[in-house]
Amino acid sequence: MNGDLISIIVPVYNVERYLEQCINSIICQTYSNLEIILVNDGSTDHSEKIIENFRQKDSRIKYIVQSNQGLSSARNLGKSVAKGSYIAFVDADDYIADDYVESLYHLLCQGDAELAVCGYYEITEEGEITGGSNVPAHIVLLDEESFWKLCHEDQGIYCMVAWNKMYKRSILESIEYPVGKIHEDEFVLHEIVSAATVIVAMGERKYYYRQRAGSILEQEDILQRFDLIEAFSIRLEYFLKQKQYIFAEFMFEKLLYYLDDMLNGQKDRQFYRKLNEVTAKIKGTILHMWRGRIPFKLRQKLFIFWLTGIRYYRVRAIWRSLRRHGD
Numbered sequence: 001m002n003g004d005l006i007s008i009i010v011p012v013y014n015v016e017r018y019l020e021q022c023i024n025s026i027i028c029q030t031y032s033n034l035e036i037i038l039v040n041d042g043s044t045d046h047s048e049k050i051i052e053n054f055r056q057k058d059s060r061i062k063y064i065v066q067s068n069q070g071l072s073s074a075r076n077l078g079k080s081v082a083k084g085s086y087i088a089f090v091d092a093d094d095y096i097a098d099d100y101v102e103s104l105y106h107l108l109c110q111g112d113a114e115l116a117v118c119g120y121y122e123i124t125e126e127g128e129i130t131g132g133s134n135v136p137a138h139i140v141l142l143d144e145e146s147f148w149k150l151c152h153e154d155q156g157i158y159c160m161v162a163w164n165k166m167y168k169r170s171i172l173e174s175i176e177y178p179v180g181k182i183h184e185d186e187f188v189l190h191e192i193v194s195a196a197t198v199i200v201a202m203g204e205r206k207y208y209y210r211q212r213a214g215s216i217l218e219q220e221d222i223l224q225r226f227d228l229i230e231a232f233s234i235r236l237e238y239f240l241k242q243k244q245y246i247f248a249e250f251m252f253e254k255l256l257y258y259l260d261d262m263l264n265g266q267k268d269r270q271f272y273r274k275l276n277e278v279t280a281k282i283k284g285t286i287l288h289m290w291r292g293r294i295p296f297k298l299r300q301k302l303f304i305f306w307l308t309g310i311r312y313y314r315v316r317a318i319w320r321s322l323r324r325h326g327d
Helices: 016-027 048-059 071-081 099-110 146-152 156-160 184-195 226-241 245-265 268-289 296-326
Strands: 008-013 034-041 061-066 086-089 117-123 129-132 141-142 165-168 199-211
Touching: 008 016, 016 048, 034 048, 034 071, 034 156, 034 268, 048 061, 048 226, 061 071, 071 184, 086 099, 099 117, 099 165, 099 199, 117 156, 141 146, 146 156, 146 184, 146 199, 146 245, 156 184, 184 226, 226 245, 226 268, 245 268, 245 296, 268 296
Parallel strands: 008 034, 008 086, 034 061, 117 199
Antiparallel strands: 086 165, 117 129, 117 165, 141 199
């Protein structure tokens, strides 16, 4: 199948055990007009040797080396040199079905869309399939509102991650993944979705997502989890600005749920300093957006949080109890 040049960007960091399978799955695609960009993010294992062996066999491979700066930096660098009309990201410890590129490209062309999403399998370190996305297999066209509905109907990973997607180059040109952050996908998702007029999604599983010990998410500590809270806060502000109040309420509840969960058993002073800092930022967002015509139910929740901060859940529980007794 011939068509537009498609750039596949693969950030590589100390994944020699899985790298060969990942690259093989890309060079063996049924769609051949590819630019394969491998960004070595300062690997200290044998990843470079593996890449050099593939470079000798396939002229479509572009190899870039940088000092270790993290996944976001590697994605940004790969994106900056990409020449393709469309871009896809594959993590170096994952792999893709042989018709992954062809399927997503066909979806984009068929729907005249800027963003295509497919289902994924979850696999162990040894490659055993343990689960995956659980969405209907049929193809659907989505606008921004429909996408967020799908995202919030228990399909968070399916929608949120950078992989399992193909992007029209134009919607990524102004996007920069935040360097130094965990959960970097969460920070930019709303920008990508906002830039896409039409999104096409299918449930058929074409991506193999490896869950392994030692991954970034496995190694994150309690303070790094504040990155996720920050991303949620940014998206809450976005929804409030867009007057998408149903999604704003969902985002607010999710944000508070994670904060409350992080509190369990915490006594570290550094944690509470960070918690106070984050809480102050969320209060600032609420105050800044307060003049909007926010529905009463959401306004009530935001006001209680603005007054009480992280004690929100306890105060709300007392409030509900008083209301029940008063009925």
